[in-house]
Amino acid sequence: MNLNFEFFxxxxxxxxxxxxxFGAIYALIALGYTMVYGVLQLINFAHSEVFMYGxxxxxxxxxxxxxxxxxxxxxxxxxxxxxFAAMAMSxxxxxxxxxxxxxxxIKRNAPRLIALISAIGASFVLAxxxxxxxxxxGWFGLDDDLSDYVQKAKINNSMAGVLEKPRFEIAGVSISxxxxxxxxxxxxxxxxxxxxxxxxxxxxxxxxxxxxxxxASLMGVNPTRTIQMTFLIxxxxxxxxxxxxxxxxxxxxxQVGFLLGVKAFTAAVLGGIGNxxxxxxxxxVLGVAENWGQxxxxxxxxxxxxxxxxxLILLVRPTGLLGESLGKARA
Amino acid sequence: MTACGTTDDKEAGGDGACDxxxxxxxxxxxxxxxxxxxxxxxxxxxxxQYNDDAECDxxxxxxxSQGSPDAAPALATDVVSDDSIIGVVGPAxxxxxxxAGPIFAEEGVPTITPSATNPTLADNGWDTFHRALxxxxxxxxxxxxxxxxxxxxxxxxxxxxxxxxxxxxxGIVEKxxxxxVTGTDTIQQKQTDFSATVTKVNDAxxxxxxxxxxxxxxxxxxxxxxxxGFDGTFIVADGVKDPAFLDxxxxxxxxxxxxxxxxxxxPAVADFATAYEAEFGEAPGTYAAEAYDAANIFLAxxxxxxxxxxxxxxxxxxxxxxxxTKQLKFxxxxxxxxxxxxxxxxxxxxxxxxxxxE
Numbered sequence: 257m258n259l260n261f262e263f264f265x266x267x268x269x270x271x272x273x274x275x276x277x278f279g280a281i282y283a284l285i286a287l288g289y290t291m292v293y294g295v296l297q298l299i300n301f302a303h304s305e306v307f308m309y310g311x312x313x314x315x316x317x318x319x320x321x322x323x324x325x326x327x328x329x330x331x332x333x334x335x336x337x338x339x340f341a342a343m344a345m346s347x348x349x350x351x352x353x354x355x356x357x358x359x360x361x362i363k364r365n366a367p368r369l370i371a372l373i374s375a376i377g378a379s380f381v382l383a384x385x386x387x388x389x390x391x392x393x394g395w396f397g398l399d400d401d402l403s404d405y406v407q408k409a410k411i412n413n414s415m416a417g418v419l420e421k422p423r424f425e426i427a428g429v430s431i432s433x434x435x436x437x438x439x440x441x442x443x444x445x446x447x448x449x450x451x452x453x454x455x456x457x458x459x460x461x462x463x464x465x466x467x468x469x470x471x472a473s474l475m476g477v478n479p480t481r482t483i484q485m486t487f488l489i490x491x492x493x494x495x496x497x498x499x500x501x502x503x504x505x506x507x508x509x510x511q512v513g514f515l516l517g518v519k520a521f522t523a524a525v526l527g528g529i530g531n532x533x534x535x536x537x538x539x540x541v542l543g544v545a546e547n548w549g550q551x552x553x554x555x556x557x558x559x560x561x562x563x564x565x566x567x568l569i570l571l572v573r574p575t576g577l578l579g580e581s582l583g584k585a586r587a
Numbered sequence: 588m589t590a591c592g593t594t595d596d597k598e599a600g601g602d603g604a605c606d607x608x609x610x611x612x613x614x615x616x617x618x619x620x621x622x623x624x625x626x627x628x629x630x631x632x633x634x635x636q637y638n639d640d641a642e643c644d645x646x647x648x649x650x651x652s653q654g655s656p657d658a659a660p661a662l663a664t665d666v667v668s669d670d671s672i673i674g675v676v677g678p679a680x681x682x683x684x685x686x687a688g689p690i691f692a693e694e695g696v697p698t699i700t701p702s703a704t705n706p707t708l709a710d711n712g713w714d715t716f717h718r719a720l721x722x723x724x725x726x727x728x729x730x731x732x733x734x735x736x737x738x739x740x741x742x743x744x745x746x747x748x749x750x751x752x753x754x755x756x757x758g759i760v761e762k763x764x765x766x767x768v769t770g771t772d773t774i775q776q777k778q779t780d781f782s783a784t785v786t787k788v789n790d791a792x793x794x795x796x797x798x799x800x801x802x803x804x805x806x807x808x809x810x811x812x813x814x815x816g817f818d819g820t821f822i823v824a825d826g827v828k829d830p831a832f833l834d835x836x837x838x839x840x841x842x843x844x845x846x847x848x849x850x851x852x853x854p855a856v857a858d859f860a861t862a863y864e865a866e867f868g869e870a871p872g873t874y875a876a877e878a879y880d881a882a883n884i885f886l887a888x889x890x891x892x893x894x895x896x897x898x899x900x901x902x903x904x905x906x907x908x909x910x911x912t913k914q915l916k917f918x919x920x921x922x923x924x925x926x927x928x929x930x931x932x933x934x935x936x937x938x939x940x941x942x943x944x945e
Contacts, residue, residue, distance in 0.1 A: 266790060267786050267790055274783070274785075411621060412618075416838060505810075505811070507834070511777070547783050551786065555774050555778075555784055556749060558778075559775070
């Protein structure tokens with residue numbers, strides 16, 4: 257094996273920026289895992305599909321509104337519509353998951369393990385439904401009307417060519433404008449969310465439920481509504497992540513959630529599961545570490561690096577980098 | 588059809604035996620379904636044409652591997668357990684061929700792949716293995732020759748996807764280009780973010796990038812390379828010769844695709860192309876003609892009165908006739924005696940033939 261340190265040091269700034277951009281997307285998805293865990297002590301493994309549906313909502317909006325021929329203000333308007341579509345789709349899927357796959361189980365006090373299995377099942381069902389959308393629309397005789405949207409059910413669906421992605425140079429480092437947009441908007445969303453959970457009445461409810469669900473409900477916090485709110489916020493953030501992911505990569509498919517979901521979950525654990533700031537830190541650290549490691553060792557080591565890093569950090573700090581849980585966060 | 592009764596009186600079939608089946612082995616669904624479809628349709632066309640004037644219909648059974656080597660052994664066992672299947676068109680990909688090959692060889696099921704191009708497949712001593720097209724040991728050098736002589740690139744960056752097919756092919760190209768190679772990298776199938784690879788390419792500043800792999804990754808890779816500022820030539824091989832690659836839009840423009848598959852505009856395949864279009868309402872895709880040839884070898888055997896796998900294997904090994912793509916004759920390893928490699932290029936949003944690489 258040859259370690260390519262020369263390449264690594266020569267290109268450190270670029271590797272860091274592209275790593276941060278992908279890490280920011282991990283972080284936004286990680287929020288969904290971490291918030292649900294904070295409130296329910298449950299890993300919502302179907303969250304990766306919440307993200308995947310968001311990418312398709314974005315793509316379909318772009319196609320339906322004819323973004324390929326648009327430019328200037330028109331294009332920006334379409335992109336904003338696509339952002340809202342992605343957030344709406346992800347939120348609806350997240351709320352649906354809560355209603356169908358979790359609430360009935362929680363109501364009957366089912367063990368956590370059962371809810372976990374339910375989550376994995378829901379994840380497969382959601383992914384396969386998307387992968388079989390050509391067949392499903394065929395049952396209703398809609399496959400001709402919807403052909404552009406359903407015909408490539410199992411392969412990559414692309415929106416390449418819609419966006420120009422200009423690059424600029426700062427001090428000899430070539431930077432993609434999209435990477436900057438992704439990093440800035442992801443961090444901004446997370447700061448907003450952090451403030452919301454810390455300062456708003458609803459946020460206080462979420463934190464109270466995370467600390468002690470029974471006492472919180474005695475104090476007038478409606479637990480069902482709080483749980484719903486948690487799923488809703490996780491879904492909205494996954495929608496933003498889906499939007500940024502599509503801006504950066506232009507393509508999605510029905511299985512895109514799986515690996516990203518695993519990575520985002522890793523980011524959540526890395527930062528300290530149940531901790532919002534931990535999710536951000538974990539995501540960024542993971543994204544950069546993957547890129548650096550890949551540069552030194554070779555691309556085939558990318559996934560190995562992510563998980564070796566996770567194991568090492570958990571060995572030293574079992575609760576993750578920032579450790580604190582959602583409930584214990586200071587007001 | 589009346590002569591074709593129960594399984595008991597197979598002999599009653601006259602010209603050809605009854606109740607015999609061929610199998611297609613490869614991706615009907617999944618990420619690589621786009622590459623499977625023309626193969627299925629090419630073989631289906633041959634079967635339909637045969638059935639039109641045969642006493643007994645031959646059936647083409649589709650065994651969907653989704654292109655996955657993991658699924659291949661179980662599927663191959665499924666095929667060998669059905670005695671009425673006496674020939675397999677496939678397996679379509681190199682990875683699944685490697686996984687399924689031993690099972691077919693053990694049970695003596697003759698296979699003719701219209702698309703798997705990894706050279707080592709023929710070195711396993713499987714008597715049942717046949718290939719209806721040139722392998723990567725001919726495609727790789729042809730690609731390297733095209734890069735050196737036609738594009739005249741002075742530096743080339745070689746990327747592969749770690750698959751049986753992609754890594755094998757990229758290795759051959761890398762070896763053939765020798766000093767021209769300025770760097771290499773490996774990506775993973777299903778990977779979506781190639782930023783580290785893009786940075787590596789930008790660092791090496793090559794005049795051309797060769798990618799050994801399939802279209803799913805190639806589409807994303809070229810998009811990200813172009814966004815990253817790479818403006819040289821992108822060269823890929825037959826695994827990318829699929830309309831889905833055109834999803835990369837402007838980024839795909841000018842890409843060179845090498846393929847041991849005959850262009851549908853070649854005069855030799857004109858009749859086939861017309862019949863194909865009449866049957867399926869679209870022009871024949873990659874390897875449709877090769878699959879048509881492969882199926883026709885088996886069908887000729889059935890017409891000749893072959894009724895079991897052993898006789899079929901003997902028939903295929905001794906076959907020497909002109910097919911639509913080439914003279915069809917196999918050497919003792921199962922490789923075709925007659926091989927051609929063609930260059931294609933992406934021009935104005937379409938993959939167009941660019942002549943044979945001599």
